[in-house]
Amino acid sequence: MAEVAIVGASGYTGGELLRFLIKHPNIEIVAAASRKHDGVPIHKIHPHLQNTGLKFKNIDPEDIDADLVFTATPHGASMKIVPKILERGIRVIDLSGDYRFDNVEVYEKWYGIKHEHPLDAVYGLPELYRDEIKKADLVANPGCFPTGAILACLPLVHKNLTKMIVIDSKTGVSGAGINPSHMTHFPECSDNIIPYQITTHRHTPEIEQELKKISDVQVSFTPHLIPIIRGILTTVHAFLEENIDVEKIEKIYKEYYSNEPFVIVIDETPEPSAVRGSNYCHIGGFGIDKNNRLVVISVIDNLVKGASGQAIQNMNLMLGFDETEGLDNLGLHP
Amino acid sequence: MAEVAIVGASGYTGGELLRFLIKHPNIEIVAAASRKHDGVPIHKIHPHLQNTGLKFKNIDPEDIDADLVFTATPHGASMKIVPKILERGIRVIDLSGDYRFDNVEVYEKWYGIKHEHPLDAVYGLPELYRDEIKKADLVANPGCFPTGAILACLPLVHKNLTKMIVIDSKTGVSGAGINPSHMTHFPECSDNIIPYQITTHRHTPEIEQELKKISDVQVSFTPHLIPIIRGILTTVHAFLEENIDVEKIEKIYKEYYSNEPFVIVIDETPEPSAVRGSNYCHIGGFGIDKNNRLVVISVIDNLVKGASGQAIQNMNLMLGFDETEGLDNLGLHP
Amino acid sequence: MAEVAIVGASGYTGGELLRFLIKHPNIEIVAAASRKHDGVPIHKIHPHLQNTGLKFKNIDPEDIDADLVFTATPHGASMKIVPKILERGIRVIDLSGDYRFDNVEVYEKWYGIKHEHPLDAVYGLPELYRDEIKKADLVANPGCFPTGAILACLPLVHKNLTKMIVIDSKTGVSGAGINPSHMTHFPECSDNIIPYQITTHRHTPEIEQELKKISDVQVSFTPHLIPIIRGILTTVHAFLEENIDVEKIEKIYKEYYSNEPFVIVIDETPEPSAVRGSNYCHIGGFGIDKNNRLVVISVIDNLVKGASGQAIQNMNLMLGFDETEGLDNLGLHP
Amino acid sequence: MAEVAIVGASGYTGGELLRFLIKHPNIEIVAAASRKHDGVPIHKIHPHLQNTGLKFKNIDPEDIDADLVFTATPHGASMKIVPKILERGIRVIDLSGDYRFDNVEVYEKWYGIKHEHPLDAVYGLPELYRDEIKKADLVANPGCFPTGAILACLPLVHKNLTKMIVIDSKTGVSGAGINPSHMTHFPECSDNIIPYQITTHRHTPEIEQELKKISDVQVSFTPHLIPIIRGILTTVHAFLEENIDVEKIEKIYKEYYSNEPFVIVIDETPEPSAVRGSNYCHIGGFGIDKNNRLVVISVIDNLVKGASGQAIQNMNLMLGFDETEGLDNLGLHP
Structure with missing residues (x-):
């Protein structure tokens, strides 16, 4: 049994980490840290996690004793916590944007803050960096949009088939996190579609970084908020x-992903409901029009393959477990 | 390994049976029968069930060879199939209304059809009939509304605390099945609430049958269609x-359900999202007003504890497995 | 042209007052007051109200000059503002709960605050108090749940047909107002049903007050939050x-409401989508079961007949306009 | 008073025509034709249209006597009806795709059927063909996607600013019409996103036809079904x-549309909820990224500016009424 802790356990990604870890056969959860909800049983915030005996603790990251820590903290907060945990010899999977960039200047420009503790990290997309992840002390878990977008583009850029990609993404509202806002207020976003940060979203340079490493491609990205709870559909x-x-x-796509446990190239058009709650990514919906424009669609659950599920997948790799351990539930459709 | 078959595998309850059985460690699925989709891979209808190798087969019930068969067929259809399967010495869990009634006349009155093959069956609510289910050849899996309603009322009628109950139920749209209709057409039922069969719903006598066996209580029932996919909230x-x-x-509720694996009495007000996709029933939200009216709220996933999950629970009991085997996933919230 | 002002114009009821008043042929809007959004064009908050030239103003109620003022302010706030406006000889329609109760002690008990300025007011339900409203200086606009509930019960209590009523109400999320909260956060309330204040909701004594004036009836009330934007369905x-x-x-219902411009007794089962955005109340869905329980369903748009539309209806009565002036739009279905 | 008839009055576009025409001060509805619902009061299908006295009639188009007829019939059906009505000297606004194409071969290729009665028609986009519409006998009302897409692109192609446009459209489910299907079944499309006809949608050549008349531009188009009732957001x-x-x-956009009554260029990012139920088109959300990609967003209500509202606008032009008559209602937000 490996001992793991979660910092930022009261948010949605924290809740999803708990959902998977509670049932993981090789894991003991030693701490579910939350500053705001110290002493509160976790089911008060995560009503689906009943009878676990777990309570949130306001624990100093320096006092955590574990084999591995998930930092499900906002960008800007992770950079203050992660170095301290690593110093104590504990491996870390960080779910924020703080350690995703090769070039700290790109981070600082797009996130608009000074990086206080840059560190080398492995970008936690197993489909690209499986071997590096196994040995890493610090894994930067990818963003939700980049996960869906990169997986949809990888075989193309790998084969050098395109130099110009427009990525039009549609995300569920849980991607905005657990804190309510005007945009996530039901009467505002229900029965509505909200494009946002249409040419300035911070996931743009993350997608570019990974795709441009493979081949020279021009990437344009625009996200939209859609009235669904979970799911990202990337066009x-x-x-x-x-x-x-x-x-x-x-055929290229099917070959490229033939050995991947969580990426399935399907003959139909992918829909987010098919991967709801699961760690799967479906890719399909291939079409080419007379402008030689190829359309490819990918879907993921933004909280699972787009965040916490992928983090568990990375943990499995780091701790030497089967990569799919604790992650083998099927999507919840309808 | 026990061999099981599903008749009516292409509907929503069929899909949920498949979702649970595919991952069940002691089960082999020997047939996913569907007349309409003969030869079609199951993922064409159930897009979350990829890479199973399973195809729908138009199989005559008389040709099924299995230890146990689920008949996920409409009422009226089950009565034509179930007797033939039983005759061949195969145990059956029927998910229709055909075998839920002690008195066939009640069935015929409320369902408006003649019963062609009445048979003795055990009403498949483990919280009431666990021991009988274990030995049964034919289990009549309860209706979705009755499951939520009976579980919410049992401790009360058991203790003889009330003689008059009004049950106001709210169901998700998946309760109507996979076949589209005007009422389930998104523009009609989204952003809308549709009361239906307000004093004439067929689940009324089913609720009455079970509660009145315990004490003399007057039961009134009205269902409403709510724009959610899954879930029944019973007020x-x-x-x-x-x-x-x-x-x-x-305290009475907590004691009554203290040993139940799937019924949790909670201190908060239950919400369907907390049990989404799981076999749990949450009961809570207790309040008494000055009219001495007690309000109790229960929630279930109509497709799981309200149908297929409960059927798996019954199967586990019948086949001597752990009652929770294959059913231990947590709810999917948010 | 009558001059009217709105205090609290940036909330949802404020927005709906604006939507109707902008198109009202006899009205000039002289102020859209909002403390929080001083100087902001109204379309920044109400994106459907483009090109009006109106801006929110942080205006002291004592400086308002108008024939009539709507106070779309929270309970507790109205009592501080309304007396000052009335003192200056301006008529007021208050949309809060502050002036709805005949007995100030009932208000103080249920709302949990001391009433600083009790005043005589007419309860603004035209179907009950049309003549009084015409002459009133202060109209207390009814609550959303009470409007739907009282209209659904009136003919019954008028004819003394029942002594015991259970009211199970389902409301859209806009009833919670424009300020986001955990309960109204899309991932929490979408695909979900949330019962709240199940035996303690403040609209209970308001419903009781009006029904008990007519006949001695026991009223029980429980509300539920449903994932729709607008609408209250009252069972x-x-x-x-x-x-x-x-x-x-x-027949009793149809006769009772035969002369009402906004209450329509229909032969079908009412659905909120049929009155979306309109001032209509549909009543129907009549059924009686063997327990002699009658079910009646009413639907309103909580922001229109349940709030701002009814306020305009009251304004029309007070200012001598045709009662339906500016309110004759049909519901938006689908 | 002009006399108008609707053929195909029982669908969603028929319902919207009725909603506007019932309140139109210069119009008398002389027939609401429907083959399927002969003799049925219109409120049985359109529950928001109560107390109109109107009934559907199974009327032969050759027996209609009116000044103008709306044919809200499917493509393929209109071509059989429209010529007969025109022959009798009655003007027609056809809401199908049958008369939208300059080149009948394009129609036949994309719609997959032989055109039985090609006729000259004016493409009913007032922003392009206002003067021609006024004099037309047959107006081909534009498709919903083309309306949103063309309006979003017009100023650009007019100024020759681009040669390459990718149009990624998101539509509400009412665009699929009133007939239920698997794709529009609530459990399938709610909490889901469904891309469809991703490179083969029939509205592609319609968008191309109108934009390419203005300048040489390459148009790529992909539509998605989004779980909202009404609205098209075009990216x-x-x-x-x-x-x-x-x-x-x-500035170019604002100047181009400065005199248009229904197209508003806004400083914010458009959202469909702001135009819900209204004939407005909002355009905004301008952004340019480092790839010199411009993003522009437009929103319309697919049933109003995307269908019936635009048809009324065309009728007003044809019959010499004020262009906005009967169409001046504001959007319904929230």
């Missing part, structure tokens, strides 16, 4: 450099 | 026969 | 004192 | 031919 509009059959494209 | 308005503290009521 | 479970045909009940 | 990703400030782009 990739990629202009192809050469004439190529759509069947060939599908 | 019980029970007029108490004597003055009694609400704390005492809560 | 009345009334135990009848005598045997009476449901057709006779319908 | 235009346009690659600019030259460096240009976003402020200049906004």
